[in-house]
Amino acid sequence: MRLFKRMPELQIxxxxxxxxxxxxxTFVASNQLNDFFGLTGVDxxxxxxxxxxxxAIISVVAGVGGGVIFTPIMLAFTSVDTLIxxxxxxxxxMFSGLVASGPFMRKGLADIKLVFxxxxxxxxxxxxxxxAAITLFDYFGATGDALVRLTLGFILGLIAITFIVGGASTxxxxxxxxxxxxxxxxxxxxxxxxTLKRPVRYDVHNVKTAVFLLLCVGFTGGxxxxxxxxxxxxxxxxxxxxxxxxxxxxxxxxxxxxxxxxIWPYIxxxxxxxxxxxxxxxxxxxxGIVGAHALAxxxxxxVRKVLxxxxxxxxxxxCARGIEGIFNVNIPIL
Amino acid sequence: MIKRRPPVPISxxxxxxxxxxxxxxxxxxxxxxxxxxxxxxxxxxxxGYLINSVFEGRSVEEIWATSALKSPPDALTYLSLLHNxxxxxxxxxxxxxxSVAPAVFFSAAYLWRSKNEFLAVTAMVSGAxxxxxxxxxxxx
Numbered sequence: 380m381r382l383f384k385r386m387p388e389l390q391i392x393x394x395x396x397x398x399x400x401x402x403x404x405t406f407v408a409s410n411q412l413n414d415f416f417g418l419t420g421v422d423x424x425x426x427x428x429x430x431x432x433x434x435a436i437i438s439v440v441a442g443v444g445g446g447v448i449f450t451p452i453m454l455a456f457t458s459v460d461t462l463i464x465x466x467x468x469x470x471x472x473m474f475s476g477l478v479a480s481g482p483f484m485r486k487g488l489a490d491i492k493l494v495f496x497x498x499x500x501x502x503x504x505x506x507x508x509x510x511a512a513i514t515l516f517d518y519f520g521a522t523g524d525a526l527v528r529l530t531l532g533f534i535l536g537l538i539a540i541t542f543i544v545g546g547a548s549t550x551x552x553x554x555x556x557x558x559x560x561x562x563x564x565x566x567x568x569x570x571x572x573x574t575l576k577r578p579v580r581y582d583v584h585n586v587k588t589a590v591f592l593l594l595c596v597g598f599t600g601g602x603x604x605x606x607x608x609x610x611x612x613x614x615x616x617x618x619x620x621x622x623x624x625x626x627x628x629x630x631x632x633x634x635x636x637x638x639x640x641x642i643w644p645y646i647x648x649x650x651x652x653x654x655x656x657x658x659x660x661x662x663x664x665x666x667g668i669v670g671a672h673a674l675a676x677x678x679x680x681x682v683r684k685v686l687x688x689x690x691x692x693x694x695x696x697x698c699a700r701g702i703e704g705i706f707n708v709n710i711p712i713l
Numbered sequence: 714m715i716k717r718r719p720p721v722p723i724s725x726x727x728x729x730x731x732x733x734x735x736x737x738x739x740x741x742x743x744x745x746x747x748x749x750x751x752x753x754x755x756x757x758x759x760x761g762y763l764i765n766s767v768f769e770g771r772s773v774e775e776i777w778a779t780s781a782l783k784s785p786p787d788a789l790t791y792l793s794l795l796h797n798x799x800x801x802x803x804x805x806x807x808x809x810x811x812s813v814a815p816a817v818f819f820s821a822a823y824l825w826r827s828k829n830e831f832l833a834v835t836a837m838v839s840g841a842x843x844x845x846x847x848x849x850x851x852x853x
Contacts, residue, residue, distance in 0.1 A: 388737050399744045407751045420764035421751070458770030470806060474736065477809060480816075481733025484725040491725035491820065495832045498817075498839040506846055565829055569719040578719045635732070636839065639813040640846040646803065647847075649785025650773045653802030654750050654760050657743045660806055664740045 389668050396661045400425045424658045431662020432669075435475040437685070439670030440627075444634045445663055446472025448689065450603060451535055454528055455696035461524045462516055465603060466645035467656045469509075469638050472600070474660045475667030476635030479628075482671040487570045488628035493583070493615065494636065496566065497593045501611075501637030504597020509644040512602045525704025531603050532697030539690035541613050551579060552620040558584045570625055584620045592618060593633075600634075601641035631671075724827065728820035735812030742805030750798030757781040758799035788847055807847075814844045 403421045418426075431445070438445040450468030453459060483489035515523045561567070566583035596610040611633055615626035645651050703709060750760040758780065766776040777785040786794075788807070794800040817840030825833035 388734075392737060392740055395741060395744045399748050402748065403751050420761055423764065423768065424747075457768075459767055460770065460772045460776075462773050463767055474809060477732050477812070478736045481729040484729025485721065487719065487721035487725070489725065489729075491722055491728055491824070492829065492832050494725075494728075495817075495821070495824070495836040495839065499835050499842070502839055502842050502846075506842075564831055571718045578717070632729075636813050636817070636843070639810045639843045642810055643788070643847045646791075646807065647787040648773065649777050649787065651803060651806070652763055652767055652776075653743075653799045653806065654747060654763055655767050656806060657747045657802050660743055660809070661740055664736060 428658035428662045431659040432666040435663045435666025436670040444472040451693040462650040466651040469642045470656045473638040474663040476631040478664045478667040479671035480632045483628040489632045500594035501597035502640045504594040505601035505637045505641035508598040508601025509641040529701025532694045535694035550623045560586045724820045724823035728816045731816035739809030746802030
């Protein structure tokens with residue numbers, strides 16, 4: 380509640396958004412949709428906003444970007460066209476990070492030098508990935524969709540395993556040797572750790588490997604509409620030895636920047652339906668602000684556990700749908 | 714042991730503030746666009762049709778082929794239809810997306826002043842890339 384009092388812009392956004400949806404619910408006649416339990420278009424938009432708000436808080440705290448939750452769930456459990464899901468997924472992945480950039484930078488949690496080091500490979504990779512996605516869709520149609528679902532299912536399983544393997548060891552990584560390249564680029568930083576009530580200093584390592592990995596992450600993020608924060612955190616934390624909390628914050632900022640290039644091929648292909656993406660974007664913005672302020676005083680362990688279970692379940696469903704589409708068989712899961 | 718809060722880099726604060734406020738502004742544009750979507754009656758992109766088509770699982774090409782536009786819109790189409798709710802909503806999202814570019818340039822200037830020339834240059838290249846990508850599509 381204190382957060383809302385302290386930030387008038389959050390109050391304005393919340394009042395405008397809720398006011399807009401209440402106005403639409405009350406005064407606008409919207410048709411009932413087929414196969415959606417008697418819900419109208421406005422109902423679905425309001426539900427999307429609420430879900431997006433929750434997803435934003437979880438994703439900012441876990442440092443993964445909302446796309447990694449939104450895109451797989453929508454691909455696994457709805458029949459919405461994959462291009463539309465992936466373009467909206469990029470919006471989801473992006474806007475929580477965009478709006479969280481402000482609080483993260485103000486608190487010194489996100490490292491601007493790391494952001495600019497990783498920005499170019501992620502931007503380039505993301506743009507190439509989204510161009511590849513549009514091309515694949517043009518050539519393979521429905522089979523391409525099934526392939527995307529199956530591949531994404533495997534990738535999600537791998538992400539979940541990465542979180543399990545990497546989650547325990549590296550809240551404050553330490554190295555005895557300093558990286559020469561990182562020293563030349565002045566990649567060292569200090570931030571105030573609220574839970575320890577003291578500043579934490581760190582040095583960065585393995586710069587070249589990390590830049591290459593970020594290019595790959597950008598490509599995957601742009602291709603699947605996932606964003607890429609799920610992999611940026613491990614790259615920053617496990618490869619570059621950046622503390623976990625700074626990795627999560629920097630990943631959110633980097634992700635937002637990287638997706639700013641990836642979204643354009645989708646917009647130019649008519650795959651971003653504004654009225655469908657809007658509630659997801661608004662939920663991400665409001666949830667992103669709340670999540671960014673929550674991160675400073677939180678231990679992210681519980682959120683990560685929830686995320687791991689979610690990723691495994693969605694991975695299973697995606698693999699099943701992918702196999703169904705490619706081999707024309709029926710696998711009864713959910 | 715030092716217990717003082719370390720100073721926060723000004724280049725980061727500049728970057729964060731520009732993006733933060735542009736994103737809030739873009740959210741307001743999107744809210745306006747959404748309201749307009751539902752209120753307009755005679756439009757080339759009717760909201761009821763779009764929502765129904767999306768949730769029925771129709772493909773992007775099918776959705777636009779059977780709309781009044783007849784083909785998928787690109788960024789220029791949206792710009793020419795800015796009086797339309799759907800186009801205004803997409804424009805609001807695009808405004809938020811493009812806020813990255815000015816934030817990067819201003820932040821790079823501060824990085825340059827603090828003797829981080831290499832990262833300032835990579836930042837400016839990234840900013841230029843973010844500006845150019847909307848237009849790359851039209852080259853093919």
